[in-house]
Amino acid sequence: MVNTRFGQWLGRLLLVCTLTIPLLLQDSFCLDGSPPAYHFSHGFGSGVNNWLVQIEGGGWCNNVTTCLARKNTRLGSSKAMVKELSFSGILSNKQKFNPDFYDWNRIKVRYCDGSSFTGDVEAVNPATNLHFRGARVFLAIIEDLQAKGMKNAQNAILSGCSAGGLASILHCDKFKSLMPSTTKVKCLSDAGYFINTNDVSGAKHIETFYTEVVATHGSAKNLPSSCTSRLSPGLCFFPQYVVSQIQTPIFFVNAAYDSWQIKNILAPGVADPHGTWHYCKLDITKCSSIQLKTMQDFRLEFLKAISVVGNSLSKGLFIDSCYAHCQTEMQETWLRANSPRLGATTIAKAVGDWFYDRSAFQKIDCPYPCNPTCHNRVFDPNDHLE
Known part of the structure; x- marks a missing residue:
């Protein structure tokens, strides 16, 4: 279970960054037509020429109705975003909590387009005023950061969590191409490896959903051509069909x-109309033996999907057996005395060693419930699950 008291205490020690609304070009807009934004913590000391660009997560919208539902929220409008945000985990400026990246320039890109920054539709329907311009937002923010010093970067990381983790996969090579050839560039995806598998009813719910996301946002042109030249664009939203070519x-x-x-x-929910999975999804300890068997089968599907990463030393893996989502931005799971470990290695150490070429890291945990260091999420019963 995640210890929220520690997180609340630690929050008082964190750097609080204000919202930056850059002067962007290329008609880059959030869903509602407002300008995109990011939070920026400047590097210092030996890290002044090192840059970490972290993309926020927040799911996707797959049609006009779902995009309208988020249009006036923080996931669709910079007008609804908080002005100040605390940085922790990989974004912390405290050496004790983030030894390898604490003094870097650290940027959190706010997510407001609903397509993992892949959309690009010129036309705007005046009836909805929805802007599908995510790919333009990504390019414009990178240009803005380059103007603020990233063009001189010695080291750079494109990272993200959830939908932002997917964005860091889909834009990894693009990010590299936009940086100087002398810059050491690597990417990090946290909870962004969404897999294409059937739901408990046997339907291809997520495949249909992703196909609709790509069609709604006009994403095909911004997905890796190494994938779209072989498969339908909707499939190229899944990392398992893309990563071997990165x-x-x-x-x-x-x-x-x-x-x-x-x-x-x-x-x-659509595959579980009677709510059989409700309490299991809130707390893995509430799952029945049959549900746990189904989840173990899901793990095997996940491991099969991520096996395409291969054994290249340039690609790292930290696959734990926790019931969790996004582990790099929370101090409790990034680096703390009781953070999740594979062997004796925390996520922070594995990523740092890999980035600085101190040692490669590709480890996959044993099946649940084998890892006592896991911080397994327990959700409030009133949480909206979908």
């Missing part, structure tokens, strides 16, 4: 029992 070094942090995927890919 040339830039990339590290995957993921739970084999990713709580978002269990709730929304394996057992979405």
Whole structure:
């Protein structure tokens, strides 16, 4: 269970960054037409020329109705975003809590387009005023950061959590191509390895959903051509069909029992009309033996999907057996005395060693409930699961 008291205490020690609304070009807009935004903590000391660009998560919208539902929220409008945000985990500026990246320039890109920054539709329907311009937002923010010093970067990481973790996969090689050839560039995906598998009813719910996301946002042109030249664009939203072709070094942090995927890919509400999975999705300890067997089968599907990463030393893996989602931005799971470990290694050490070429890291945990260091999420019964 995640210890929220520690998180609340630690929050008083964290750097609080204000919202930046850059002067962006290329008609880059959030869903509602407002300008995109990010939070920026400047590097210092030996880290002044090192840059970490972290993309926020927040799911996707797959049609006009679902995009309208988020249009006026923080996931669709910079007008609804909080002005100040605390940085922790990989974004912390405290050496004790983030030894390898604490003094870097650290940027959190706010997520407001609903397509993992892949959309690009010129036309705007005046009836909805929805802007599908995510790919333009990504390019414009990178240009803005380059103007603020990233063009001189010695080291750079494109990272993200959830939908942002997927964005870091889909844009990894693009990010590398936009940086100087002398910059050491790597990517990090946290909880972004969403897999294509059937739900508990046997339907291809997530495949249909992703196909609709890509069609709604006009994403096909911004997905890796190494994939779209072979498969339908909707499939190219899944990392398992893309990562073997990524040339830039990339590290995957993921739970084999990713709580978002269990709730929304394996057992979405549409596949569980009687709510049989409700309490199991809230708390893995409430799952029946049959449900746990289904989740173990899901883990095997996940491991099969991520096996395409291969054994290249340029690609890293930290696949734990926790019921969790996003582990790099929370101090409790990134680096703390009782953080999740594979062997004796925390996520922070694995990623740091891999980035600085101190040692490669590709480890997959044993099946649940074997790892006592896991911080297994327990959700409030009133939480909206989908």
